[in-house]
Amino acid sequence: MARILHHSRRAFVKYIILTLLALLYLVPLYALTLAAFRPGRDLLRYGITLKTLIPTDLHISTFKGLYTIRDGIYITWFGNSLLLMLLQTSLALFLSSFVAYGLSLYHFKGRKVVTTLVIFLMLVPIQILILPLYKLMITVKLIDTFWGVFLPMIVSPFAIFFFKQYIDGVPRDLIDAGRVDGLNEYAIFFRIVVPIMPPAFSAMAIFMSMQSWNNFLWPLIVLRTGEKFTLPIGLNTLLTPYGNNYDLLIIGALAATLPIIIVFIFFQRYFIAGLTSGGVKG
Template sequence: MLLQTSLALFLSSFVAYGLSLYRFKGRKIVTTLVIFLMLVPIQILILPLYKLMISISLIDTFWGVFLPMIVSPFAIFFFRQYIDGVPRDLIDAGRVDGLNEYAIYFRIVIPIMPPAFSAMAIFMSMQSWNNFLWPLIVLRTGEKFTLPIGLNTLLTPYRSSYDLLIVGALAATLPIIIIFIFFQRYFIAGLTSGGVKG
């Protein structure tokens, strides 16, 4: 969950940075595709993703579970809207000071994005932690099952272990609660904290 969320936040914000600040040929088409992918349910993509995982031998691996979900169209759209609100004076000042585009991203854009990162961290960690359908399709070995799949195996037509199910459900909610407590203080931060004053 931590690896998937971290990579998803970094890659999605990086793509959003490019879509927001650069005017290149095909930019509107890429933005439209991102919005279109937000409307496509994951169930439609399962078969082609499954065939892809077979072709690159990632079935029954943890890489196969989180690699297809590493970049989220919703996160790209969210970060793009946020970066659109970043004052362009900051970006221009960085370029005047001789910063390259990577330095502008890491030293100017990222430090004023904690509210956006915290909101997406909560959303994407919940999505990763509670993902049931895709891991169920990809994973084969019982030892590699994620917690939601493991909890599901406790419910059978012959015997249901409700005592273990309740304890497991509590264990499943604790990481999300901890993440929310850790990141919720950033929600009250200003959208352009650290920006140009006066």
Template structure:
């Protein structure tokens, strides 16, 4: 075996080791989702496949218990994630593109502000955002969840770094041909930025889908809860619905897995190309 093959084998073993530890919690959760809640409490979370007690009853209960409240949580998460991801990625791409391509007064100051916002923890912004949400009367609404993060600074920074590496000669040629600035962006630059869009769609969708702190503060009614909040509400001092919790958690990861399967090439390309050009 050559030295190159040995190195490759070592890398594969190391990656497989990390992949095992990354997937192990999900496997434990998947196995537990087929066990009755009392068995999970009695024996704890384990990877033991006991076929005598494993059943699909938990998944049936998930859609029938509490008048099918899980479906409301799922619908809320899907709608919020879809709308917020689409709007956030689109607006962030415009801002990032503008900071990369155009020269205007205050451009560097705006970029510094974007960097500063990236370093500010969400916990510091919760109180002013909450007071603003009350003033705008968007508490317990989809808008209250989405509006404060509709233009994420991380996405703006990513698109700006990617757009810096775009060929400016195409912009000059399009202007000579009489194309408008929006036409240049939508017809020429946006197709070139597909890898960046693919990466940001996945990252933004994961952020929106898994968001917990802010939706927990702004949402009040049980019917408007998103999946993270709804699943967390199953654990209470008065009783724990482990059967719904584990089966609901398993189904909750399906949309993100499907999204990544369709966008994984763009995701990897966007991160690598953006990192090199940045």
């Protein structure tokens, strides 16, 4: 009985701590939501205080201006970011998992070298690769195109390593049974390996979606035309030496959080399972 009470107290304390941490992390989003219904200068003038967290003096008039910026270009920016996120995430999940399948199940000469290079590339900052990638995009004439934005990012070293760790834990009896039944390697991948990888795909989908959606530096270098800008670049154009439109900037930033929240809600069922399974072999 005493052990049960002790366990219950520990669980209660744990839930209280986790609830407080969750509330702490939600405060900035809550403050941003309230700031979207107030003059933009108020958030910069007063910051986040108990007074500013009280939902008073709210209005929605600024929301109308958001969708009339330069004849509705905000919708174009939003659509560009959404398109690039879907393309980059889906292709990165497919190609990275395919590469990881080969590294995990095939024992070929140089396999350890390739795996080491994948780990090494995880440690290389993207800033170091920007200049050679930029020269490559000029050579293949992909500057100011969506192809130039997402093609260099569709194979992620981190995703390859993550998927490899996950596939290493797949029972080899399943793979051998598929080969005995006459399945080729493509069929084994799509009919045996992929159906048991939703947790890993879900975890990586959240990570890759956030990476694509928040990507600022590389699209800024590649894109030239305003109609092709992604949302982070477009919102940045609201800050100029001649004046900063904080009203539209704050509302635009709030709207920009919605796709990532939706992605997380959609995949959160498998998120924790994918992280733990991908990090433990066996």
